[in-house]
Amino acid sequence: MILDAALAEFAEQGYEGSTTASIARRVGVTQPLVHYHFGSKEALWRTTVDGLFGKLQLHLAAMQELVTDSDSAPGLVELTFGFMDFAAANPEFACILNHEGVVQGPRLEWLTEYYLRPLFERWGVYLDDLKEAGLVRDIPNAYLLFVFFGAAQHFFHLAPLVKSLYGIDARSPEASQAYTNALLEVMLTGATKKASDPS
Amino acid sequence: MILDAALAEFAEQGYEGSTTASIARRVGVTQPLVHYHFGSKEALWRTTVDGLFGKLQLHLAAMQELVTDSDSAPGLVELTFGFMDFAAANPEFACILNHEGVVQGPRLEWLTEYYLRPLFERWGVYLDDLKEAGLVRDIPNAYLLFVFFGAAQHFFHLAPLVKSLYGIDARSPEASQAYTNALLEVMLTGATKKASDPS
DNA sequence: GTCTATAATTAGATAGAC
DNA sequence: GTCTATCTAATTATAGAC
DSSP, X not given: OHHHHHHHHHHHHHHHHOOHHHHHHHHTOOHHHHHHHHSSHHHHHHHHHHHHHHHHXXXXXXXXXXXXXXXXXXXXXXXXXXXXXXXXXXXXXXXHHHHHTTSOSHHHHHHIIIIIHHHHHHHHHHHHHHHHTTSBOSXXXXXXXXXXXXXXXXXXXXXXXXXXXHOOOTTSHHHHXXXXXXXXXHHHHOSBOOTXXXX | OHXXXXXHHHHHHHHHHOOHHHHHHHHTOOHHHHHHHXXXXXXXXXXXXXXXXXXXXXXXXXXXXXXXXXXXXXXXXXXXXXXXXXXXXXXXXXXXXXXXXTSOSHHHHHHIIIIIXXXXXXXXXXXXXXXXXXXXXXXXXXXXXXXXXXXXHHHHHTHHHHHHHHOOOTTSHHHHHHHHHHHHHHHHHOSBOOTTSOO
C-alpha cells in the first residue's frame, strides 16, 4: 500500500527529506505510479495525514462512546487514555507533528486549523471544568497540555534513541504499558516520594 | 557565520531536508564555499552538532561549579535546571534530537555514544541515589527521564505550533520561565490539586 | 493501473580563476 | 578565502506505450 509507505517515509524523514522515489521503492512500484494515484508529493502528504488523523478521530470516538456521564472527569480520562493508546500504537503521529511543528508554513497552518485546534480545545474544555471544580491545579492549558503532550509522545517518537540508550523496545506492548503507567503516575501525583506512600 | 546558519537549517529541516545551497543562501555566500570550509555536508553536520553539545557541556559545567555538596539532591536539581535553561535558550537542540532520534543509523549512533549516553548516565546516577534515599519514586530511569525530557523540550521545540495554537511566543523569556515553573511543579507534585494546597 | 522514457530542476561536490 | 563554471546523480513531474 502506497499510503502506508508514505506514512513511514514522511514520519522518518519529514516532508522535505522524503522522496516519491523512495516511497515507491518501499512498495516495489515505480515512481510515476505515485503521481498517477496522488497527483503530487504535496497531495500525497495531505492524503497521508488525513488518513492518520481520521484514524485518531475514529479511535477517540470509539472510546468516548463509553462515557455517558455528563461530568468532565471521565471525559478527560477517556480522552487522555485514548490519546496515549493511539500515540503508542501510531508513533508516526508524533513523528509527523514533530517534523511539521517546527517551521511556520502552509502545512503547519493546515494541520492546526483542521486537526490540532479542535483536539486541543476539547482537552481545554475538560481542563477548565476540572480547574473550576478544584480538581486540577491552576496552570494555563497551554503549559499543562504541552507537558503531557510532550511526555506522552517522546518515548514512542524517539523509539530508536530509547533502544540505543537503554536497549528497550519502546514500541513493544510491555514497554508501552509501563511507560503509560509511569507517565500518568507522575502527571497525577509527581515523581517525588511522599510520606503517605508505601515504602 | 556559516555554522549558525547550518544549525538553524538542520534544526528546521533535518539532515536529509537540509541543503548546503540553502545554508549558503542564509549567510549570503556561495554554495561551494561551504564545501571549502567543511569538506562535505556530513562533516558540516558533525561540526555543527559538536558546537551545540559543546555549548551544553560548558553551560552544565558552569552550573555544576556552584554545587560543592557531595549529596545527590543539589546535583540533580542543578543538572535539571541547567538543562531546562539550555533547552529554552537553544531550541535547536531539541529539534536536532527529534530529527535524528527517529531513525537508526550512523548519525544517531554517533550522537548516542559521544553525547547522549554520558548525559543520561549522569542523570541516572543522581536518580538512583535519590531513589535509595526514598526521595524519588521507584520508576525506571528510562521512563522517568523521557517523561521529563519530552516535556522539557516539547514546548520550545514546537514553538511555531504553540504560536499557531495559543498565540504564545514560547521562546520569550516570560513564557520560558512560566513553562519551566509549570513543568517542575507537575514533575514534583503532579497536576492534581491536593487537599493541602491553598485554595 | 502500471510500466518505460524523458524533461526540467536541483542536489552535493570539484576545478580553477582571482 | 571567495567566486564562477561545471560534473554527476537525484528530484518532481509528464507523455505515451501496454
